[in-house]
Amino acid sequence: MKPRVALYALLPIALFLLPAGVFWVDRSIAEGEIPRNVSIAGIDVSGLSYDDAMLTVQAYERQLQTTPAVFSVNDKSFRLDPSSVSLEADEQSAVDEAMAQRMDGGPISRFFSWVGGFSQSVDIPLPFTVDRSAVRDQLNSWESAAIPNPAYEGAVLVEDGEVVVEYPREGQRLEEETSAEIVFETLIDPNGREARLPVIDSVPVVTNSDVDAAAAKVRRLINSDVTLTNDDIGFAMTFTADEIARAVYTEVNTDPVQIDVLLDEAVVADLLEPHRSEIELPPVDAQFKAEISNDNVSIIPSRYGTKMDVSAVTAELMKAASGRKVGPFPVARGDEPDFTTEEAEAFGPLGLVSKFTTNTPGTNRVHNIHLMADTVDGSVVMPGQIFSINEVVGQRTLEKGYLEDCAIINGTVQCEGSETNIGGGVSQFSTTLYNAVFYGCYEDVEHKPHSLYFKKYPEVIEATMGYPSPDLKFRNNSDAPVIIRATYTNSTITVLFYGNIGGKKCTAEWGERTHLEEYETIYVSADEEEDLDLNPGEEKRIQSGINGFTQTVTRIIELPNGTTQRGKTWTWRYSTQDEKIAVHPCMVTGEPVNCPVELPSYVGTSYESAKSELASAGFVIVRIEETTTDESKDGIVLAMDPAAGTFAPSGASVTLTVGVYSAPPPPPTTTTTPAP
Numbered sequence: 001m002k003p004r005v006a007l008y009a010l011l012p013i014a015l016f017l018l019p020a021g022v023f024w025v026d027r028s029i030a031e032g033e034i035p036r037n038v039s040i041a042g043i044d045v046s047g048l049s050y051d052d053a054m055l056t057v058q059a060y061e062r063q064l065q066t067t068p069a070v071f072s073v074n075d076k077s078f079r080l081d082p083s084s085v086s087l088e089a090d091e092q093s094a095v096d097e098a099m100a101q102r103m104d105g106g107p108i109s110r111f112f113s114w115v116g117g118f119s120q121s122v123d124i125p126l127p128f129t130v131d132r133s134a135v136r137d138q139l140n141s142w143e144s145a146a147i148p149n150p151a152y153e154g155a156v157l158v159e160d161g162e163v164v165v166e167y168p169r170e171g172q173r174l175e176e177e178t179s180a181e182i183v184f185e186t187l188i189d190p191n192g193r194e195a196r197l198p199v200i201d202s203v204p205v206v207t208n209s210d211v212d213a214a215a216a217k218v219r220r221l222i223n224s225d226v227t228l229t230n231d232d233i234g235f236a237m238t239f240t241a242d243e244i245a246r247a248v249y250t251e252v253n254t255d256p257v258q259i260d261v262l263l264d265e266a267v268v269a270d271l272l273e274p275h276r277s278e279i280e281l282p283p284v285d286a287q288f289k290a291e292i293s294n295d296n297v298s299i300i301p302s303r304y305g306t307k308m309d310v311s312a313v314t315a316e317l318m319k320a321a322s323g324r325k326v327g328p329f330p331v332a333r334g335d336e337p338d339f340t341t342e343e344a345e346a347f348g349p350l351g352l353v354s355k356f357t358t359n360t361p362g363t364n365r366v367h368n369i370h371l372m373a374d375t376v377d378g379s380v381v382m383p384g385q386i387f388s389i390n391e392v393v394g395q396r397t398l399e400k401g402y403l404e405d406c407a408i409i410n411g412t413v414q415c416e417g418s419e420t421n422i423g424g425g426v427s428q429f430s431t432t433l434y435n436a437v438f439y440g441c442y443e444d445v446e447h448k449p450h451s452l453y454f455k456k457y458p459e460v461i462e463a464t465m466g467y468p469s470p471d472l473k474f475r476n477n478s479d480a481p482v483i484i485r486a487t488y489t490n491s492t493i494t495v496l497f498y499g500n501i502g503g504k505k506c507t508a509e510w511g512e513r514t515h516l517e518e519y520e521t522i523y524v525s526a527d528e529e530e531d532l533d534l535n536p537g538e539e540k541r542i543q544s545g546i547n548g549f550t551q552t553v554t555r556i557i558e559l560p561n562g563t564t565q566r567g568k569t570w571t572w573r574y575s576t577q578d579e580k581i582a583v584h585p586c587m588v589t590g591e592p593v594n595c596p597v598e599l600p601s602y603v604g605t606s607y608e609s610a611k612s613e614l615a616s617a618g619f620v621i622v623r624i625e626e627t628t629t630d631e632s633k634d635g636i637v638l639a640m641d642p643a644a645g646t647f648a649p650s651g652a653s654v655t656l657t658v659g660v661y662s663a664p665p666p667p668p669t670t671t672t673t674p675a676p
Helices: 003-029 050-066 091-099 107-116 132-146 176-187 208-221 241-247 265-279 310-322 341-345 364-376 389-393 427-439 607-616
Strands: 038-040 069-073 076-080 122-124 155-159 162-166 171-174 194-196 199-202 226-230 235-239 248-254 257-263 287-291 296-300 326-328 351-359 386-388 407-409 412-414 443-446 473-475 482-488 492-499 505-510 514-517 521-525 539-543 548-558 564-574 579-583 620-628 637-641 653-661
Touching: 038 050, 038 091, 050 091, 069 132, 069 176, 076 132, 091 122, 132 171, 132 176, 155 208, 155 248, 155 257, 162 208, 171 176, 176 194, 208 248, 208 257, 208 310, 226 310, 235 265, 241 248, 241 265, 241 310, 257 265, 257 310, 265 310, 287 482, 287 492, 296 341, 310 326, 351 427, 364 389, 364 427, 364 482, 364 492, 386 389, 427 443, 427 482, 427 492, 427 505, 607 620, 607 637, 607 653
Parallel strands: 038 122, 069 194, 226 326, 521 579, 620 653
Antiparallel strands: 069 076, 155 162, 171 199, 226 235, 248 257, 287 296, 351 492, 386 473, 407 412, 443 473, 482 492, 505 548, 514 548, 539 579, 548 564, 637 653
């Protein structure tokens, strides 16, 4: 090919590549900017970044929002602040659309759009919104102020409990739809901030008969009180005729033509508010009810929570006020219960699983046992949960009503003087409950037998209590809930477990007692015991002796198919408790040591013999003489102190009262004078 021909052939390609190169350079430099010849609502935003374009459009929006507009009605002017009707622009959508201009299609399409941008402009509208309700309120206000003869559709009012009728009348009014559109267009036009609103003649569509019909309905509504009732939540509320009258209002409806009689929900809400706590109730979980009399387990259904429903109450109030003056009080469904009736029913039938009874002697301990039983009674242990007496009952205190009674403290039984004694005796309740656990085949998590063995409890299958420990805990290892019931008489306590253990039965197998250890008898001084006064030779048992031994018990599990399994084996060592015998201090060693001597009676014996015996016994004699005219009592002991039978220690003084004879004086001599 000749050079000149080749040059002509390449010329069109060069002519295309030159602007294409400029296009790519231009787009690279202008990356992230709005393309050339693009405006928003007439505002040039070409070459601006997204943020700069947003600021530019927002400034334009603020200008419109802060520039009042003037509207005339019947030659009367009204100034409108755009912010009072919430004039707002959607800047983001407009800027997004501006950024997307000339970016559609592939490279070639975008090249030709770029070329067109040098001669073709794009103006993107800026969307605005306004509060139409606020605009209507402004129009109504201007209509009232500027139209001397406004058209009126009539109304029914209640003033001081009386129904007042206002009939419709012809007149003028603003053409609402056209006026509202004029207001909107004026507010978004930066160049035209004044406009005239059209006033038209108006003939009411409502008739006097429509007003009379509405008035009759209002009179029916307010002629007496209305009561709404909800039996499910146990609530009833009476709305007085005056309260209903406060809530009544009317609205004109043109399709169909009538005056609607309504109740103001805001007024009804004010009337309901003081009763919110009675109306809005929390949800109620389903509950199991185990009847001890027949061992029947039933389900008390769950209930959703309730919420106040002003709209529904207003509707029912309107219905009842128009009719029989009574009706239902509706509530809205609130929160769902945590444990529903359906969930309870899914466990299937439940029945008596185990039961155990122990005898309850005593007074304070029986009171404590009953108090703990009342607290635990009705407890429900769900599958997998652990039940703890201490968690349910808490610490036993005088403030909770618990009394002092005997408890094992430091290995011996003490009945007073320690905080441990408050609530004494409740180990009998825990033992009774533990036997229900054992024979119910439930999992033992924590229990501790007494350190001493008491014959009233089964060996090893018993549990002592303290706070915070020892505690009694068991796990519900079944697939059904356990309902714990406790019942008592004056002399017994019974614990019953209701549930479903899958047909298993549990029994106990005890081993032989081992490592037997007999208790010892020790003598203690009676002086160390309160209200105990013993003479030498007398004794009183103040603590029974208890033998010690080691015992095991194994739980035998019988399965529904008749086979048995050996379950867990528990081993426990019971300690000894010394027998304590209280004696006079001189007898503590078992042999008399300087014991007091019981004084015999010396009254009526000679002083000399009494003196001799007492002196030989180590007593100090104190002689007191008492004159006697009875010669036979001369030198005889008339009284002694201490009295006979008294125990007196050696060296003590014994006072002897001794008679001393004194002859009585002779009788007076009588002289006889002979008669004269």
